[in-house]
Amino acid sequence: MNEDDAVEMIYEHQEEQQSLDTINKLEHREEHSVLEADMVKGEPLYPHEVTRDSVLSLYIIALFFYLSAFIPPPLHEAADPTAGTAFPPPLPDWYLLWAFGCLKVAWDIQILIPLSSIPFLGLNDIHLFLMTAKVWGTLVQGMIIGLVVAVPFLDRAIGALIDPQYGDVINRGHERRPIEDPVRAAIGVYGIALVIMLSVFSVNANIAMYYPQVNTDVLSQLTLWGPIGCALITYIFLDRRRSEGAKPLTDEERFDLYTDGITDRRMQRIYEFKLNRCYQCGLCDDICPVRDMEGENELNIIFNTFQNEHDGVAMWSCITCGMCTAVCPQNIEYIDYVLEQRALTTMGVSL
Amino acid sequence: MAEIDKNFMTTYAKVATHDGDDEPIQIWAKDADSYGGVGTDKLGIWGSVVGVDFDICVADGACVDACPVDVFDWIDTPNHPASDKKAIGAREPDCIVCRACEEVCPVDAILITDPADIGSGTTDTVIEKEEKPAEAVVENQTKVVSEATSLFFKKPNKWLTTAKNVLAKEELPTTGIEKAKSMFKNLRKMTLDALPRGKNYIALVDNEKCIGCTQCVYFCNFASIDMISWDLKARTSQFESKKALILDDTCTGCTLCAFACPVEAITMEARV
Amino acid sequence: MNRTKPYSRTIPHPLFERLIVEDAMNEEKESWKPERPHEYGYFPGCVDFMDVEVKFTHLNKGDADHASIAAASIKLLNYADIDPLILDMNIFKCSGHDQLWQGQLEVFDALKEHNMRRLKESGIKIITCSCAECYRTFAVDYDLPGTLGIKVEHITQTLQGRGLKFKAPEGVTVAYHDPCRLGRMMGEYEAPRDLIQLVDGATMVELENNKERALCCGVSSMMYCNDATKAVRRKRLDQGTDAGIDLMLGGCPKCYMHMQCMLNEERMNPDEGHHHDYEMMDLMQFLVACLEEEN
Known part of the structure; x- marks a missing residue:
């Protein structure tokens, strides 16, 4: 078997594999990747949203109409302009007393x-x-x-x-x-x-x-x-x-407070908690040298992390150069997160 | 001229030794008369583990380039009809039995013998011949010229050479090169002991285990490993889906790739 | 997102990392004492292991001598009237930076325990490293200033401000490539630049990306050497060509190793048309080359 034969065999195998993959993907839609996110369309505004909103609005208008038509307004007697100043004087509602x-x-x-x-x-x-x-x-x-x-x-x-x-x-x-x-x-x-x-x-x-x-x-x-x-x-x-010694909380203490307050949600890890400071300005993603080289859609380390798609390539392809932290306005140490993830997966802990 | 005698250890006799870097190099010849010493046209086979037939060697330097552990040096052999310098296995104990030199030699003048096999079948009839004083003079004049630079490879290294020259003036303490060397050697030895090897075996890659790290490609001496893209999963990058493929027409069964593989994905199988 | 099976994988690493792991797992209990007390300790790192590795992989064709970085550092320290204790690999072990960043915490802990014990026994006050990764590991992950009271310095910081003088044998344009461990992580940008300024006859230019925006050499913890990381390295080398330099200087043996590897690979495949006509060197090697004229 020479090289050409081997390559041809591999190509055949690849085509077969790709068709199988496509079928698999169609059958198990929940396993979709980030790359497919572009193709998933939401509901269109017209007619879905318009119809639903119109029906709801009409219901509410009908309710108001019913109330105003059949229940008379609860007005009391008309004010008497000739009466003397009341004592104690009339007061506004309690929540407006400060303005008064x-x-x-x-x-x-x-x-x-x-x-x-x-x-x-x-x-x-x-x-x-x-x-x-x-x-x-x-x-x-x-x-x-x-x-x-x-x-x-x-x-x-x-x-x-x-x-x-x-x-x-x-x-x-x-x-x-x-x-x-x-x-x-x-x-x-x-x-x-x-x-x-x-x-x-x-x-x-x-x-x-x-x-x-x-x-x-x-x-x-x-x-x-x-x-x-x-x-x-x-x-x-x-x-x-x-x-007396009460100090500002460190990230770890904040994290403990946070996890103590959560009972029914999925447990977070400390670096995920730190990542929560992110407000998604995207500077890190723009500067990431790996992403820069691999192209827009191919390998998007930080984006994939936030999509919880960090199971494989993204995490292991990070070169931990620290460029994201250098540009981050929130000083989030993303590479610490990568470090933690690597340690966990090396120890065989399920993500 | 024919290739090196495959059984020179049993049929040839030990005639003389030459100083190597660490250990003396054994010189073999058919009998005492067919060894004339440096400066004549009768040289015999030099070295045991790295046996080089100096009567065949044409000094094209392929082995010097191919050797991953830098075993070979040049030695001047004036008056020899084939060439006036020869590749000598000066650092024979460093040999890792990868058989790269054997493969690249255009005249098949090199035979690598596993150190474990030496001593089992060799002849005991040792003809130790006194070196003639005249030859000793010639031998003193021979100088071992180290030429590590390759023929096809030129790269500016003026500044690096300057720095190395400055550093060479003074003996500075080493920082553990002996330990590193011995650890590499031990690991290589363990691989050699654990795996079958030789012309009758070929390395095979387990695609399930291969992680596409390309280590084996770097280690292979014969360019017999390619990375082939398999497109296994759309979500992994192109790199992850690459797997090593070993080409059987150039593989020599030297086990270097199995030695290098971090995930033990390469095994040695007998050829059919 | 719950996965059905636990995800675990083997980490790709070069051979010498496997040896370092083996080395880490050998416990050495006997105590050690230096012959005489030293103030400074010099930690060379795993340069010798790299040397043997590149010999096997044919990538550096014999001209990348990592051990010369350590030798150059020792020579420069002597030149600056510092008598360092050589914390070589026979007594110490690798600092464990790569193992930590690959996620092998067990190995890292073993290495750390060994090195901390040895450092305690050595009695040094200041440890200086020529490797940016070791520097970061000792300062941050070992926390030597906090635990043992040992000050951690990069060798450029040690040599800075000691009145050294260098003279380049000829005029040369150099650029400094910031290692990510030294620059972005430890915030040291000025010490190496100050040292280069001391060299008479060397003109320093800045690459397009410098200081905290410096591009990485691509393989900071010896994880993968794939197309993406190669592209990062090539981009960095291209910036050197754009700046018109004769020499690119790094502050970390790993940068030196990866850049050299890239330059050699380009020359082995001339058809691909990537060519960079300058040298890559470690800063220490360059300074030693400039020592010649002064002596």
């Missing part, structure tokens, strides 16, 4: 230009109203909402200022547990306490009805200093705990 409180604590902002103090001219003082209490109180609510919206943007900048030791705060995010970050925890406690105190302040007239000694002055002082006190106590307490 904002309106109440706000005062007119005015600038007094003391012209009368200039002798010999006989001029009167001028009161310049910059903002009335109503306008300012309304704006304050907007400012509070705006602050909440701006938190993600301010957070990192403030975080970097507060904890200069964590220079890479952008990369690793900040600590999640209050004990790891007392300053931010104190700010949070201040916010919650302020909202509660504003709510209490807004019902000052009702309180004064039952407890006359808790008058508006006392309440306004409490609203001003109470939240600051809470924040201080929080900071001191947490900072003392931290100095």
Whole structure:
């Protein structure tokens, strides 16, 4: 048998094998590979999705129509404009009391230009109203909402200022547990306490009805200093705990916490857990030299890992050059994961 | 001229020895008269494990290139009709019995004998001939020239040579080359003892076990192993699905591939 | 995704790795003591095993002498007035980097235990390696600074800042190829470059991918040598041609081995048309070659 014969035999065998493979694949669709993912189509928008959504919408419209047609509106008696101001005054719903409180604590902002103090001219003082209490109180609510919206943007900048030791705060995010970050925890406690105190302040007239000694002055002082006190106590307490030796959690400790909380899901391994920090920016995949050489669809190590297709080639073809970690914005050490996988498979552990 | 006598160990007599790198090289001749010493046209067969018939050798250098463990050196043999230098198995104990030199020799002047077989059937009639003083003078003039560079292979190595020259000026401590050599040798010896080998055997690849690592291709001296693509599975890369194929017309049954295979996928089978 | 049968496979590896595994499993209990105390220890790694391996595989045609990297390192250390204890392979064993990265944790643990015991007995303060992989393994996986209090250095770090002077025999354009273990993993980019700057007559250029974006030589733990890894290596060599260099310098014997192998293979198959007309050398060999003029 010379080489040509052998090659011919092999080609025949290959064709046979390929047809068998195709049949096998068609019979066992669940074993499809990543390469086939391109060919799997989802449901088209029209008519499937459109029909389903239309039917659902019509059902809901019909329900509303039924309710509005057959149940009369539960309106009470009309208001009497000639009646005197109610006491205690009417209050908004409980969850809006803080906004009401904002309106109440706000005062007119005015600038007094003391012209009368200039002798010999006989001029009167001028009161310049910059903002009335109503306008300012309304704006304050907007400012509070705006602050909440701006938190993600301010957070990192403030975080970097507060904890200069964590220079890479952008990369690793900040600590999640209050004990790891007392300053931010104190700010949070201040916010919650302020909202509660504003709510209490807004019902000052009702309180004064039952407890006359808790008058508006006392309440306004409490609203001003109470939240600051809470924040201080929080900071001191947490900072003392931290100095006692409570440290930020390592990845391994986080992983233990995480697995303790899971009972019914599939157990994860530590490096899979670390991989969870990935937000799939794809930089690693672009730079991977093996993938670069093998082509777009042939061998895609990192992508296959996330598809749980890492049983064979992908894992063993990784040259562990560490290029993915070098470009990773989250500093995920992908090659540690490869190392773990190799160790497990070498020991014969099922994936 | 004919090829080397296959039974020279039994029919020939030991006539003289020559200094090798580690052990002396045995010189064989039909009788005392057919050995004339270096400088004459009667040289006989040099070496036991690596037997080179100097009367046939044409010094084309194929064996020097083929040897994976660098056994051969050149020796000057003036006045010989076939060639004026010969390939001598100067480092005979290093031989790993791969028979690469045997295969490449164009005039069949080399015979490799397994060290285990030596001493069983050799003749005891030793004719130790005193070397003539005149020959000794000639022998002193012979110099062993090491030429490891290949003929078809040129590569810039000016800087490397400079570095090696600088390093050669001073004797620096070694870092374990003896241990590495002996471990390789032991492993090779174990393979040799465990497997049948020779012209009557051929290496076969178990495709189930082969992982396509191409180690055997690198080790083979005769380019008799090819990697053939089998396309076993669509999801594996082209490399994974390659399997080694051994071509029987060039395989010499030297067991080097079985020695190199990390998964013991290569076995030696008798030829039919 | 549950597989029906446990997936396990044998790892492809060259012969010398098999020998290292055998070596690891031989337990040596007797104690050892160096003749006199040393501050520095020099660990050559498995260069000698590589030497024997390439002789068998016909790939380097006799001109890749890995042991000369170790010899050059010793000579340079002596030149820098350091008297190192040679932690050679008769007493020590392979650092186990490849076994670790191939997933053979048992073998790695055996090697680590042996080497840690020997290092304790040797009484050295600083260990220096000419191999980037050994450097990473000692510093990170053995954690020598934490466990034994031994400082781990790459030889370029040891030689850096010692007032050495080199002079190239002739003008030469060199480029430094960052090994991934030394660069990306240990963050050492400057020490080798500083050493090259010391050489009078050598012009250093940067390859297209350098420092943390440096391309790997392709076979970092001797796993596979396949078409993909060869393509990585060829790309790296092509970058050298683009930069117009005479010499490419590596910081790791493995890089040297794989690049040499590639260059030789190209010359054995001239029909394929890949040709790189420069040399690959280890940085230590280059520095030793430049020592000549100074002496």
